[in-house]
Amino acid sequence: MIVTLTANPSHDRTVQLSGPLVRGAVIRTLSVTSQAGGKGVNISRAAVSAGLPSIAVLPAAKDDPFVIELLAAGIDCRPVPSTGDLRVNITITEPDGTTTKLNSPGTEVTPAVLADLEGALRRRAGAADWIVLAGSLPPGAPAEWYSHLVGVLRRTSARVAVDTSDAPLRELVARLAVAPPHLMKPNGEELASFTGGDPDVLESDPAQAASAARTLVDQGVETVLATLGKHGAVLVNRDGAWHAAPPPTTVVSTVGAGDSSLFGYLLGEVKQRDPAQRLALAVAYGSAAAGLPGTTIPIPSQVRPELVSVRELDLTQGG
Numbered sequence: 001m002i003v004t005l006t007a008n009p010s011h012d013r014t015v016q017l018s019g020p021l022v023r024g025a026v027i028r029t030l031s032v033t034s035q036a037g038g039k040g041v042n043i044s045r046a047a048v049s050a051g052l053p054s055i056a057v058l059p060a061a062k063d064d065p066f067v068i069e070l071l072a073a074g075i076d077c078r079p080v081p082s083t084g085d086l087r088v089n090i091t092i093t094e095p096d097g098t099t100t101k102l103n104s105p106g107t108e109v110t111p112a113v114l115a116d117l118e119g120a121l122r123r124r125a126g127a128a129d130w131i132v133l134a135g136s137l138p139p140g141a142p143a144e145w146y147s148h149l150v151g152v153l154r155r156t157s158a159r160v161a162v163d164t165s166d167a168p169l170r171e172l173v174a175r176l177a178v179a180p181p182h183l184m185k186p187n188g189e190e191l192a193s194f195t196g197g198d199p200d201v202l203e204s205d206p207a208q209a210a211s212a213a214r215t216l217v218d219q220g221v222e223t224v225l226a227t228l229g230k231h232g233a234v235l236v237n238r239d240g241a242w243h244a245a246p247p248p249t250t251v252v253s254t255v256g257a258g259d260s261s262l263f264g265y266l267l268g269e270v271k272q273r274d275p276a277q278r279l280a281l282a283v284a285y286g287s288a289a290a291g292l293p294g295t296t297i298p299i300p301s302q303v304r305p306e307l308v309s310v311r312e313l314d315l316t317q318g319g
Helices: 039-049 065-072 111-127 145-153 166-174 188-195 198-203 206-218 256-268 275-290
Strands: 002-006 011-018 029-037 054-059 075-080 087-093 100-103 130-134 157-164 222-227 234-239 240-245 307-311
Touching: 002 039, 002 111, 002 256, 029 039, 029 065, 039 054, 039 065, 039 130, 039 256, 054 111, 065 075, 075 111, 087 222, 111 130, 111 145, 130 145, 130 256, 145 157, 157 256, 166 188, 188 198, 188 206, 188 222, 198 206, 206 222, 206 234, 206 240, 206 307, 222 256, 234 275, 240 275, 256 275, 275 307
Parallel strands: 002 054, 002 130, 011 087, 054 075, 130 157
Antiparallel strands: 011 029, 087 100, 222 234, 234 240, 240 307
């Protein structure tokens, strides 16, 4: 069972262009699609398509169209009552795969709603293999809230994964000594934000990315899955480090690729695969998502882990 928390869910609308985005111009679109989304929701969606039980926890009214859409898609959605409209995120994709995102902040959240979300996670922790805390925090939530949740959930039998950025990520890293998650999934830019490295170098050099990820392992994180865009991903734990190169992919939209990668790793972990196989699944899922429009989450038949090349890294020798 994978339980996901999407603290700041969104209606994800994707605009596909027939040509390059030109600022100030009138541009005709090829298509406009909309889907209930958010990082945790995307992971629950992937779990359902793979036949893995999942519960999506999020703040919303029980009769919100967002919730109804998820239930209609077969996703076990457990909304915590909240007021205000859910945010709308807009993604613009160009023919060459370039993606521009316009993310709105979301509705102000109250301490009572945060407490209810925490309670919903605690009630389900006993039945969960993993609890995934994913995405941005809504206005009103303290930046250290994910770190607080990790500390609470680590006292249960569930394992905890976190995928976030900006202030919540900085606060999480600052508190690793007292509340390290079992799994973190930064990208190259996020790795650079707390290691001081060059994000372009970290994304293009797997050995340097793995060395940066090792700093998190040294601070108590059990496993780090760092996604590196077209350069694949690295996996680091106390036993070693691995890099996976993705198969050739025609990029259509990168939105949701990181969420799919995280699910691929979790699927491999639940199935008790070895680290290299988990990493191969992660990169295969991420690559499959990048080849699909909008926030489309791949189904298992679209995922080809056998095409992913994995090698072990020797960080003592620079990779």
